[in-house]
Amino acid sequence: MCGIVGVVGKPARDIILNGLTNLEYRGYDSAGIYLNDLNGNEYLTKAVGRISNLKEKLTPDEQGLVGIGHTRWATHGKPTVDNAHPHFDETKRFYLVHNGVIENYAELKEKYLQGVKFHSNTDTEVVVQLISKIAREKNLDGFSAFKEALKLVKGSYAFLLVDDTEPEHVFIAKNKSPMMLGLGDGFNIIASDAISVLDQTKTFVDLQDGDVGDITKDSYTIETVDGKKVERKPHVLDIDPNAASKGTYEFYMLKEIDEQPSVMRKISQTYFDENDDVKVDPKIIDSISKADRIYIYAAGTSYHAGLVGKTMLEHYTGIPTEVGLASEAGYHFPMMSKNPFFIFLTQSGETADSRVVLKEVNKRNIPSLTITNVEGSTLSREADYTMLLEAGPEIAVASTKAYTAQIAVQAVLAKALGEALNKAEAKDWNLKHDLAIAAEGMQQLVDSKESLKEIADKYLIKSRNAFYIGRGIDYAVALEGALKLKEVSYIQTEGFAAAELKHGTISLIEKDTPVIALINDPATADLTRGNIQEVVSRGANVVTIAGKDFAREGDNVVLPEINYYMSALLTVVPAQLLAYYASKDKGLDVDKPRNLAKSVTVE
């Protein structure tokens, strides 16, 4: 949500515009840039909509050796030019971009900024006006005024501030919103996400909550708001910049769906040793082995992956496992068993709702593991342990390969833990083989994607609503299939436990309502067939996606054979492809669905 890029010491305009373009996946509805040429000229340009609109507004002479840019995902105030960042104070001395939410902005405005003329409805403008007021009233330099203001501000933020009386500095502050510092030769860059500026540097400093910094072209100092110096060491990020490029694909979503077989292979290589033994940090296994209950917390797609993980963890380890929505648990903490262990599933590692739960977990000294795609992300740093998804950068807002990677890594964990607990089911489980089967099966499915396009065109693109139904693990996948379809195609879709439809929702089934039925659960396959008949009788267009062992003549997609506990890895692929084609064939922006952000850093 919101993207920020700042540059000091190098022609800044293109670096910022490219960086913001690389951050587009985070979701935004307006964009802006401030440039200072260090020769007395400064330029502020903002536009509603895409970065291309901003580029069109910029004239060739608007350049700078220092600059800050922003893509805004509206929280306070509509997406308008005035509400777009950077914001400035009434004397036009300070320019500020912000990712996050200022919780006490109304109070600050009321208490300190009476009589000040505002030009926007944003919480951010309150902060820049406050900095300016403090600087004037206390006769402070920009950095000191910034720190004084931060002492009053409550909320989440990644701030970049330029004071045009000392424009060769960018001042920064971070709390709960992601921000990295990239180090270059004679220049420095600040960005929400390293992948946005990988073409400029691979050396990064991870900033932490409470950090305030003064960045110039060849120096950086990080301190606390009280001026206590803190040391933040740089590290080199080993990411191939091409991994984040679209290559020949029209949309990232399809590229990422197609990458799933290789992600399965990567997970297998990472988590199995040369003797084919599963390989997980023994400290993690030791810590979870002591737990009498596992609590998985996550949001959206990651929550759906958690529902699949629960079935594997319970089956292979015997440890009761609960799965919850992080947004619900943050302020209504679940009742705890005696020895709980928390697992956070998060592609980005930055989801604010999950962070709230982790904070409480840490306060209660409960051990925790974050399973994430982003090394060094906030949830990774704040949990006791981390396991990486190894999925490579996921850019499309709709999560695909991170979902299947989350399932595979939970399988690895279930296997390692079950073996440590001496569970026969885990010892006998050839997970490495199953991961290979999953990779092969995924490949077959993505190779026959054209058949899914036909189904999407025939049954989905003209529909206003649709249903996914399934039982057991298929129910968890039904929830994910429905989320995928609705988020990218805007077809209202619900995921249902197949038998639940008749308890109320079947009243919505009418002629030609698409119902996508998932059939992999040995215990309930025949019953689900019965549920299919119930909707067929009411006129539904049913699309069946069935495992090989349960397939019947006329099924639309027959999935290669796989261990039931791993079946979600295959069942979800046709669901992802149906969503992709429904969106693309409706002419929508598949990778950037309206109103959505990739990394949801507000609660």
Ligand code: M6R
């Ligand atoms: O980064 P996270 O996995 O924590 O994000 C949680 C959700 O916002 C995310 O899974 C979202 O539901 C998907 N992008 C939807 O496809």
